[in-house]
Structure formats: C-alpha cells, structure tokens
Amino acid sequence: MTDFTSYSRLREFCLDLPPGNHAASALVAAREAVLTKPPRSLGRLEDLSAWLAHWQGSSPPRLQRVEILVFAGNHGVAGQGVANFAAGGAAINQLARAAGADLRVIPLALDKPTADFTGGPAMSEEEFLAAVSTGYQAVTPECDLLCVGEMGIGNTTAAAAIAAALFGGGATRWAGRGTGVDDEGLARKRDVIDRALRRHRGLIQDPLSVAAALGGRELAAIFGAVLAARRLPIPVLLDGFVCTAAVAPLFKLRTDTLAHALAGHVSAEAGHRMLLDELKLKPIVDLDMRLGEASGAALAVLIVRAALACHTGMATFAEAGVSDKPADESAQEPKAAG
16 A cells, blocks of 8 residues: 655655556557558557557456546535435446446545635645545556546536646636536636635646645545556546546656546536647547546447457458458549449
C-alpha cells in the first residue's frame, strides 16, 4: 500500500514513471498488417488494440477484468444518490453490465464537505494527499483496463477552476452550465471561479497545490487512481470534464504521464473539448453526454472490446489461404461495369 505523506513524495511518484511495452504493441501491429482487410481499414480500432498491448505488456491484449471506479465527493452530493448506485439503479450500473465491467463506487468523506475555495484552499495538504492515496490504493493490480469517473453535484465548478489555473483564460473560457444553470447561475459560477483564481494566484506554478486548493476529494482520488494505473501499468479510459480536469495536473507535472490514458468520450460540457485539446487526447465517443458517473468511459469499453475482437478473431491472409494481400481498395482504380 502506498501512502503519500508530502507533496514532494507524491511529486517523486509522478515524475518516476515506467514506459510502455513497445515489443507487445509491435506484435499487435505486425498481426494487424496481415489480417484479411485493406491496410488501416479499421481505423482507430487498430490503434486501440496496440494501445492495450502497449500498456498491458501483453500480445494479444486481454479484457478479462475491466474495472470502473466511481469516486463520490461532497460538493452537495446526496446520500440517496450513492444508494442508487448500490441498488443498481443508476445509468452507470446498466452501462457497466453491458460493457462486462466490474463497478465500484468509493465515497470520500461525504459527511465532510471541502472548504469554500474562494476563502482558502478546498483541501489541506493532508486532506488532498489522503484522497490521492485512497484513489491510488483502489486500483486492482490484476485489472486489464480501468475506467474512472466521479459523482458530485457542483464539481464542474472545481473542474473549470483547475483548468483555468493550469491553462489560463479565466472562468469565461472554462465555465459552462454544468447540469443546466441559467444565465444568472452561470454568471455567479464564473464570478466564484475568478475570485478563487485571484485568491490562489500564488499557487499557479505548482500543479499539486492547484489540485488541492481548487479541487475536491473525488478529483484527487481520480488523480491517484490514474497515477497508480500508470505505474502498474494498466491502460485507462477517462470520463468527462471533471475526470479530465482531475488528471490535468499530472500532465502539467510531466507531459507523458497520461500516455496510458485515452478519453472515453467528449462531453457536452463547454470546456471538455478544449481541455482534451490541451492534454492532446482524442475522444473515442462523441454523443453529447454530460452525466458523469464514468458513463462515457464505460460506453467506450464496448468500442475497445470490438477492437480486440477484430484483432484476435479475424483470420490472417495465411490462415484464410490467401497468398497475395490486396492493396487498399481506395487506391485501386474502379472496375468497369458489366
């Protein structure tokens, strides 16, 4: 078990990262090249198989154990909502079942809300590190693919504040309507964020201090889980805007920290697409979702499973008894009709 006792200890972990397995992804690429299809005709599906192999260190890659971790923090979250997960009545329960994934919901001090970040840091160093440790320790080493998400009403405000602190542009650039606030509510939200940015402007150069001052426990836990997955290593699918903001400090510490992570989707929240661009992440799914709960990441698991099914199930030209591999049909001249 890993407990982080200081920012310096955590920073060491963030900067000391293992690489992926190039030999495994090369084997996947070699097999893709001889499958019975025109070159690159499956597009990003081929990349997904190689990505899995690269971060699992296994060829062929596997998806026997897919886990979804949803971290719940107190930004006004209700206990009834967490109970709905446990009873199987939330959207993520249905999506996890469809994706063949194990779902765990991990509450973080729901009886103790984080502090108002316009007056001081949302979390002390101790509170932030404890939440990071909880997320880090939640990851199962035997997991083949990890999805991370969150639950917390109002945490798009924290996410927008983190994005603004790390990438600039203020609240006007990053703050959207979240779960649907009106114009007056959006103005208040932006004012709160800008006041927080002024209050904590001395912390902007340290991504860990930004995450503690402006984030929440569920965001810190996501940070920890994604860091653990990189060090194990396990490939990761990220969920929406809040989840992406939670791992943005990792990117600012070291730009290749998220090489093992892909964006499961791009949400309808205004800042998410911009944040993905900043992190150089291309979403797998774009369906205007904005639910959270790891719902977009869970949906992307189905795409990843399809990619692996094609990679392992298709025949090679040799297996199909085809001696000559056809060229890409798009490069061939059309045949005359009749």
